[in-house]
Amino acid sequence: MTSAVLYDDVSSAMASTPPRPPKQPLHISISEQLKDHIEAGQYEPGEKLPSEFDLGGAFGVSRTTIRRAIANLMKQGLVTTQQGKGSFVSDRHKISFSMANPLMQFDIALKHQGYVGRIQSLRFQHTHPPIDVMKKLELRDGDPPVYLQEKIIYADESPIAIEVDYFPDAIGERLSEQLASRFTYSTLETQGIKLHAAKVSLESIPASYELSEQLLVPLGMPLLVFNFVAYQEKRIPVVCGKVLSRSDWTCYTSHIEI
Amino acid sequence: MTSAVLYDDVSSAMASTPPRPPKQPLHISISEQLKDHIEAGQYEPGEKLPSEFDLGGAFGVSRTTIRRAIANLMKQGLVTTQQGKGSFVSDRHKISFSMANPLMQFDIALKHQGYVGRIQSLRFQHTHPPIDVMKKLELRDGDPPVYLQEKIIYADESPIAIEVDYFPDAIGERLSEQLASRFTYSTLETQGIKLHAAKVSLESIPASYELSEQLLVPLGMPLLVFNFVAYQEKRIPVVCGKVLSRSDWTCYTSHIEI
DNA sequence: TAGTGGTCTAGACCACACG
DNA sequence: GTGTGGTCTAGACCACTAC
Numbered sequence: 001m002t003s004a005v006l007y008d009d010v011s012s013a014m015a016s017t018p019p020r021p022p023k024q025p026l027h028i029s030i031s032e033q034l035k036d037h038i039e040a041g042q043y044e045p046g047e048k049l050p051s052e053f054d055l056g057g058a059f060g061v062s063r064t065t066i067r068r069a070i071a072n073l074m075k076q077g078l079v080t081t082q083q084g085k086g087s088f089v090s091d092r093h094k095i096s097f098s099m100a101n102p103l104m105q106f107d108i109a110l111k112h113q114g115y116v117g118r119i120q121s122l123r124f125q126h127t128h129p130p131i132d133v134m135k136k137l138e139l140r141d142g143d144p145p146v147y148l149q150e151k152i153i154y155a156d157e158s159p160i161a162i163e164v165d166y167f168p169d170a171i172g173e174r175l176s177e178q179l180a181s182r183f184t185y186s187t188l189e190t191q192g193i194k195l196h197a198a199k200v201s202l203e204s205i206p207a208s209y210e211l212s213e214q215l216l217v218p219l220g221m222p223l224l225v226f227n228f229v230a231y232q233e234k235r236i237p238v239v240c241g242k243v244l245s246r247s248d249w250t251c252y253t254s255h256i257e258i
Numbered sequence: 259m260t261s262a263v264l265y266d267d268v269s270s271a272m273a274s275t276p277p278r279p280p281k282q283p284l285h286i287s288i289s290e291q292l293k294d295h296i297e298a299g300q301y302e303p304g305e306k307l308p309s310e311f312d313l314g315g316a317f318g319v320s321r322t323t324i325r326r327a328i329a330n331l332m333k334q335g336l337v338t339t340q341q342g343k344g345s346f347v348s349d350r351h352k353i354s355f356s357m358a359n360p361l362m363q364f365d366i367a368l369k370h371q372g373y374v375g376r377i378q379s380l381r382f383q384h385t386h387p388p389i390d391v392m393k394k395l396e397l398r399d400g401d402p403p404v405y406l407q408e409k410i411i412y413a414d415e416s417p418i419a420i421e422v423d424y425f426p427d428a429i430g431e432r433l434s435e436q437l438a439s440r441f442t443y444s445t446l447e448t449q450g451i452k453l454h455a456a457k458v459s460l461e462s463i464p465a466s467y468e469l470s471e472q473l474l475v476p477l478g479m480p481l482l483v484f485n486f487v488a489y490q491e492k493r494i495p496v497v498c499g500k501v502l503s504r505s506d507w508t509c510y511t512s513h514i515e516i
Numbered sequence: 517t518a519g520t521g522g523t524c525t526a527g528a529c530c531a532c533a534c535g
Numbered sequence: 536g537t538g539t540g541g542t543c544t545a546g547a548c549c550a551c552t553a554c
Binding site (some may be wrong): 284285319320321326341493 | 541542543544545546550551552553
């Protein structure tokens with residue numbers, strides 16, 4: 001009884017939204033109301049929401065249900081939470097990368113858009129690649145192993161992407177020193193390796209637990225996956241790999257002539 | 259005590275994975291163990307997991323914690339749940355679309371990959387567009403309103419994408435009949451409108467509540483967003499809009515010559 | 517009818533941030 | 536220490552599926 005009255009009071013006090021169909025679960029109804037408030041600008045980007053305890057009181061529901069509503073908003077990228085501090089409305093504008101320059105002058109694009117780009121090498125190994133990489137680099141069973149490099153790309157101290165590259169033996173050998181600290185494209189450039197063509201694809205996946213820890217995002221947050229194989233002249237593969245980037249920070253653009 | 263013993267017993271019985279660092283929350287530890295089992299093929303795609311009750315017993319935790327672990331797997335797109343039936347390991351391979359044909363012969367790509375493509379019109383309106391659309395179509399304040407069309411794209415009865423298109427007044431008028439039932443590209447083609455260039459961008463967003471209901475995905479599931487402006491000769495904008503597609507069904511590919 | 521997942525409650529304890 | 540979010544429990548009731 002009391003809670004029903006409270007709920008009605010609050011819902012009219014908090015929002016002038018029309019009542020939603022009652023078939024919706026409570027946590028959805030609440031997260032949608034909060035979403036409306038956020039999008040109406042009643043909470044500014046960066047602003048703190050009321051505490052879970054207070055929201056529970058305001059909506060007349062248990063803290064568990066409020067937590068679920070806030071989890072809904074997190075899944076949609078609308079809020080973030082910080083233990084001991086509170087829940088905050090998300091902000092942020094996207095950095096765009098051109099698909100036309102594959103292997104991509106990430107560093108240049110970052111600088112142009114006002115960020116300091118930096119990479120941190122996670123692994124650099126001489127190993128036997130999985131079959132799909134063998135195929136992309138056009139290698140045969142007897143060929144020597146490839147160089148694998150894995151690194152994190154930072155924009156202003158925020159990790160925004162993980163890049164995994166595979167280089168054929170001959171090329172990786174020449175680059176091993178530079179690859180550890182420089183962006184892939186600029187490394188190739190200083191070695192006089194010019195790219196002539198590329199096959200690329202873009203998809204999106206939810207962050208696994210491991211990726212969510214490396215990129216500091218919630219489990220399941222969308223990541224953009226940029227897959228590429230780059231060729232030098234005569235269609236010789238130079239490098240293949242993928243860039244997994246935070247979708248809240250990045251997008252890819254292209255101009256097409258038909 | 260008891261639960262700790264049970265947990266150890268089960269974890270050695272269920273998995274031979276090395277013990278994970280104890281700082282991890284229980285629900286993460288459990289979902290990661292289940293993930294390992296799934297990826298090791300101990301549960302086939304489509305196979306049913308044990309019930310939440312049984313898993314709770316097996317791991318020695320409450321049903322709530324098991325539900326949270328399963329929610330983690332859902333966020334990662336690894337399992338789906340069906341009320342009254344159970345939890346099932348996900349399957350599925352992706353349909354790829356070429357970025358080179360913007361506005362894109364979705365229907366042709368679908369047919370080539372063995373699916374029956376179909377669209378369902380949600381809206382067709384003559385309205386005043388938001389400013390970003392005005393800009394993309396190069397319209398001025400005094401210009402007549404545009405045609406807005408919104409539709410769902412199906413592959414074999416599964417909704418895989420939502421397309422939102424804006425057409426300039428002159429063009430929308432000619433197309434209104436066909437647009438309701440046909441794919442955009444094929445409609446333009448039959449009207450003799452040839453596309454000469456396009457600006458496109460790709461990003462990814464988590465599904466909002468509304469989108470999650472339209473595309474039958476869980477809240478927050480990654481969606482690919484393909485934004486486009488297409489031009490006919492003389493750089494005249496013909497249409498702009500976006501395609502929001504299920505990332506578990508779709509990816510975009512392109513060949514690039516540098 | 518029995519089994520399953522979906523929602524919600526009430527309450528406990530922990531870990532972190534801030535004054 | 537107080538307040539905040541993070542984790543976990545035990546148990547209730549509902550809605551859907553299958554037999």
